[in-house]
């Protein structure tokens with residue numbers, strides 16, 4: 001039985017006040033059954049989040065890291081620094097990083113390895129653009145992104161991984177993949193994983209991301225291969241995010 005994971009990616013949004021609101025609200029939240037919840041605020045809020053989330057079900061996540069431990073990389077943050085801060089999860093390969101900062105599959109892989117080296121759990125984000133979907137390439141693109149990373153990891157490293165399928169055309173657009181479309185891709189990822197690591201395929205957590213909100217979460221999370229969500233916009237509204245976490249239970 002896979003434990004659901006709900007991850008809130010604040011992107012370049014939020015405030016110290018919102019961190020406090022999340023800490024206060026989640027201090028009193030009872031989730032209906034075991035579910036992991038992580039919030040990924042921007043770097044400057046990690047310190048406040050570490051204090052505010054203590055005693056709540058919220059874990060600390062980061063949005064990216066630099067593959068190096070330290071060095072002349074102005075503006076960057078290393079995995080070692082994040083681990084010292086108590087960060088438990090980090091995103092790798094988010095489509096905004098792939099598109100806006102031109103992160104390649106190889107660079108995504110390097111970030112995953114850097115996170116694993118310091119004991120941080122990577123959430124590998126994959127997904128096709130609308131053009132790729134229209135060209136019938138969705139599955140090829142997604143399995144290439146998954147395989148580039150997963151096929152190179154050791155079995156023990158693979159067990160630290162979560163994969164988030166986020167069709168790029170559904171991110172921040174209000175256009176959610178249908179539960180059937182999402183389920184179909186999740187099943188393809190799980191089948192692919194089973195082709196070289198059957199034991200992991202059953203245990204691997206697969207998240208859906210792309211305009212998931214308090215109204216559509218339940219239906220998406222009811223799909224057999226969807227084990228949680230990577231939430232953008234709705235993770236900035238504490239009541240909506242709480243409702244999604246409760247749906248996961």
Ligand SMILES: O=C[C@H](O)COP(=O)(O)O
Pocket residue numbers: 009094166170171172173174209210211212230231232233234
């Ligand atoms: O990381 C989160 C995803 O990009 C989804 O964002 P969204 O929920 O605003 O569509």
